[in-house]
Amino acid sequence: MQKFLVKSDIYFGADAVDWIDSLRKKKAFIVTDEMMVKIKAVDQITDKLEKSGIKYDIFSQVKPDPSYETVALGVKALKEFSPDLVVAIGGGSSIDTAKSILYSLWQISEKAGEKFEKPLFVAVPTTSGTGSEVTSFAIVTIGSSKLALVDDWLIPDVALVDSQFVSSVPPAVTADTGLDVLCHALEAYVSTDASDFTDALSEKAVKLVFDYLPEAYHDGTNKTAREKMHNASCMAGIGFSNASLGLIHSMAHALGGAFHIPHGRANAILMPYVISYNAGNSSVAKKRYSDMAETLGLRAESPEQGCDLLIKGINALKAIMGVPMNISQAGVSREELEARLDEMAENAINDRCTPTNPCQPVMEDIKCLYRRAFE
Ligand SMILES: [Zn+2]
Numbered sequence: 620m621q622k623f624l625v626k627s628d629i630y631f632g633a634d635a636v637d638w639i640d641s642l643r644k645k646k647a648f649i650v651t652d653e654m655m656v657k658i659k660a661v662d663q664i665t666d667k668l669e670k671s672g673i674k675y676d677i678f679s680q681v682k683p684d685p686s687y688e689t690v691a692l693g694v695k696a697l698k699e700f701s702p703d704l705v706v707a708i709g710g711g712s713s714i715d716t717a718k719s720i721l722y723s724l725w726q727i728s729e730k731a732g733e734k735f736e737k738p739l740f741v742a743v744p745t746t747s748g749t750g751s752e753v754t755s756f757a758i759v760t761i762g763s764s765k766l767a768l769v770d771d772w773l774i775p776d777v778a779l780v781d782s783q784f785v786s787s788v789p790p791a792v793t794a795d796t797g798l799d800v801l802c803h804a805l806e807a808y809v810s811t812d813a814s815d816f817t818d819a820l821s822e823k824a825v826k827l828v829f830d831y832l833p834e835a836y837h838d839g840t841n842k843t844a845r846e847k848m849h850n851a852s853c854m855a856g857i858g859f860s861n862a863s864l865g866l867i868h869s870m871a872h873a874l875g876g877a878f879h880i881p882h883g884r885a886n887a888i889l890m891p892y893v894i895s896y897n898a899g900n901s902s903v904a905k906k907r908y909s910d911m912a913e914t915l916g917l918r919a920e921s922p923e924q925g926c927d928l929l930i931k932g933i934n935a936l937k938a939i940m941g942v943p944m945n946i947s948q949a950g951v952s953r954e955e956l957e958a959r960l961d962e963m964a965e966n967a968i969n970d971r972c973t974p975t976n977p978c979q980p981v982m983e984d985i986k987c988l989y990r991r992a993f994e
Pocket of ligand 1: 799802868882886
């Protein structure tokens with residue numbers, strides 16, 4: 620028996636934020652970062668809250684790769700403010716921080732034997748990448764390693780997938796986050812927990828990425844491209860929240876943690892190498908990649924050729940957006956990689972995403988893959 624869960628109410632389109640007008644709440648706790656405050660993205664929420672007479676407090680201390688320390692500060696601030704509404708606005712870091720704050724408070728209450736009144740949790744993504752607005756995942760950094768919290772409890776109640784929030788995302792971030800979407804959809808598609816339901820989302824998300832990511836990268840003002848990528852991110856998010864991910868993410872979590880490479884970029888670098896490894900070790904995965912290539916109109920005479928065409932397609936997508944093709948191009952030296960190799964391989968093998976990879980690697984496989992992806 621398998622389960623497919625879509626817990627969040629999803630409002631999408633360029634006016635989705637207007638849903639805030641319908642809220643009847645008393646106090647809103649906003650989780651975001653300084654940049655969102657500076658570019659006045661947060662004002663689009665707070666103006667509406669003011670009109671509805673809802674008091675608010677802004678916690679804007681979120682940084683990229685949110686740390687446990689930031690979460691602890693947020694727990695203190697939220698507890699003091701005692702809101703009945705939490706709005707996370709930002710990229711994956713802001714939404715993951717809000718998830719972790721709420722989760723920590725719930726855990727603290729459980730341990731103390733107290734009932735936790737969970738505020739309504741609304742997520743407003745400002746990048747088209749993590750899909751965090753609909754997923755049961757949150758990534759928190761502890762020291763140099765990344766901890767993945769996975770629990771249906773973490774899924775936001777409402778996702779406002781409003782493309783006006785992504786119109787000013789710079790090209791490099793559009794590329795990294797867009798390739799993260801592709802990675803989510805492809806990993807969910809070959810996951811051991813994939814189903815007909817998650818496949819439908821993965822197939823559509825991959826098609827939307829290939830059709831619209833180059834345009835969103837070259838012309839960020841293209842509203843259709845932005846909206847399609849925002850929808851793709853959310854759809855891939857629902858897919859992987861149900862099917863989980865695989866070794867690309869496990870290795871990217873470790874690589875990003877060791878060398879501060881943005882999450883999407885780390886995935887983009889590793890994606891072709893891990894796909895090739897999976898296809899070589901699982902005939903089921905090889906067929907799945909080939910099926911996905913066919914969905915994209917890349918006709919092949921054998922699963923090998925289909926898989927090859929998919930990898931070539933991904934590399935072409937990376938090339939036109941100037942994304943690093945290997946770890947060396949991301950600014951890491953061979954010595955630096957070798958020095959962290961054992962630790963990264965161990966973190967990757969123990970990562971929450973590894974068990975659903977279509978084949979199970981040993982430490983040596985992962986080290987070999989990092990070396991292969993170096994240059
Ligand atoms: Zn990701």
